[in-house]
Amino acid sequence: MQHRPLSIFICCAALGVALGCIVMHKHYSGPMTDHFDGTRFYNQDRLSEPSFKNFLAWLITRKPGVWLEQNHMPLPAEKPPACVEGTRLRVTFVNHATFLIQTEGVNLLTDPIWSQRASPVWFAGPRRMRRPGIMPEDLPPIDVIMISHNHYDHLDAPTLKRLACNHNAMVITTLGNAQLIKKQGVARVVELDWWEEVAVSDTVSIVCVPAQHFSGRGLFDHYKTLWGGFVIQTKGGTVYFAGDTGYGPHIEQIAERFRPLRLALLPIGAFVPEWFMSFAHMSPADAVQAHLALGAQTSIGMHYGTFPLADDGQEDPVRALCEILSKTDLYGTEFWLLKNGEARDVPMAE
Numbered sequence: 001m002q003h004r005p006l007s008i009f010i011c012c013a014a015l016g017v018a019l020g021c022i023v024m025h026k027h028y029s030g031p032m033t034d035h036f037d038g039t040r041f042y043n044q045d046r047l048s049e050p051s052f053k054n055f056l057a058w059l060i061t062r063k064p065g066v067w068l069e070q071n072h073m074p075l076p077a078e079k080p081p082a083c084v085e086g087t088r089l090r091v092t093f094v095n096h097a098t099f100l101i102q103t104e105g106v107n108l109l110t111d112p113i114w115s116q117r118a119s120p121v122w123f124a125g126p127r128r129m130r131r132p133g134i135m136p137e138d139l140p141p142i143d144v145i146m147i148s149h150n151h152y153d154h155l156d157a158p159t160l161k162r163l164a165c166n167h168n169a170m171v172i173t174t175l176g177n178a179q180l181i182k183k184q185g186v187a188r189v190v191e192l193d194w195w196e197e198v199a200v201s202d203t204v205s206i207v208c209v210p211a212q213h214f215s216g217r218g219l220f221d222h223y224k225t226l227w228g229g230f231v232i233q234t235k236g237g238t239v240y241f242a243g244d245t246g247y248g249p250h251i252e253q254i255a256e257r258f259r260p261l262r263l264a265l266l267p268i269g270a271f272v273p274e275w276f277m278s279f280a281h282m283s284p285a286d287a288v289q290a291h292l293a294l295g296a297q298t299s300i301g302m303h304y305g306t307f308p309l310a311d312d313g314q315e316d317p318v319r320a321l322c323e324i325l326s327k328t329d330l331y332g333t334e335f336w337l338l339k340n341g342e343a344r345d346v347p348m349a350e
């Protein structure tokens with residue numbers, strides 16, 4: 001048990017650091033859109049965004065579930081290949097929201113985090129309970145890194161710094177994050193608004209798509225940078241990386257534009273209590289609904305079991321997902337959960 005004055009001191013110090021980070025950071029400025037008013041970004045369903053009062057109500061009524069450190073888990077013996085050619089699609093689950101996606105000669109990473117905490121400081125904040133499934137030195141040369149939004153468990157500055165030293169990757173992110181990413185030594189950063197697209201090779205392009213979430217790394221920067229997901233378009237089919245998101249109108253919009261999907265990477269964790277979390281984080285039931293709505297041939301669950309971020313216990317998302325899947329007809333499609341570091345070849349969409 002932590003000594004109370006000490007924990008208060010630690011919290012104040014953490015807040016001070018976070019505040020300092022933000023004061024030094026210039027916010028995004030750009031033309032107004034239907035989801036940006038010149039100062040802050042909005043969700044499509046903005047009226048349902050949780051209030052600060054809701055957040056306080058959650059804080060004082062929290063009942064966090066059980067988490068155990070599982071950093072002893074063995075790493076898989078097989079290392080990822082340097083390159084995967086043609087329409088073969090190989091996906092490796094590092095853990096949390098970090099995947100290595102290899103196809104058509106391009107190696108892509110999603111929201112890479114190898115740090116021990118998802119936090120601005122080393123001594124406080126959500127701690128890693130499961131080691132990454134691949135060591136950073138075992139990664140093949142990375143061509144593209146996608147960063148969905150600036151929360152600490154998705155935009156991890158120390159990881160980006162390390163990747164910038166060892167790889168020559170283009171970083172693709174949502175509006176307002178380039179300055180912070182460039183500060184980590186990344187030379188090529190492309191910021192995209194929702195529905196904007198960038199080509200990353202002759203056959204692979206990436207579209208930024210909406211998510212229902214929020215952003216912020218400190219006290220005064222909530223909603224000041226954009227959040228989103230990414231759709232990777234290839235000759236061999238389409239891959240959707242949802243980032244952090246609740247189930248919102250964007251799911252139908254993405255389905256309309258891109259279905260059928262070959263693969264959807266969907267969050268299933270940080271969903272309890274649902275009255276507060278469901279706006280910004282899908283539950284396992286939402287993820288299964290999204291899988292069906294998107295017309296995905298295969299989906300893989302993510303964003304669970306690694307960092308305690310909400311009140312679900314470490315095993316709750318997996319347990320809930322398995323229960324829902326046992327009662328749901330997926331019409332010949334599949335919803336996978338991968339072990340730490342597990343890699344699989346993803347079948348073509350029919």
Ligand code: ZN
Pocket residue numbers: 149151154213214244
């Ligand atoms: Zn987030």
Ligand code: ZN
Pocket residue numbers: 151153154244303
């Ligand atoms: Zn997250």
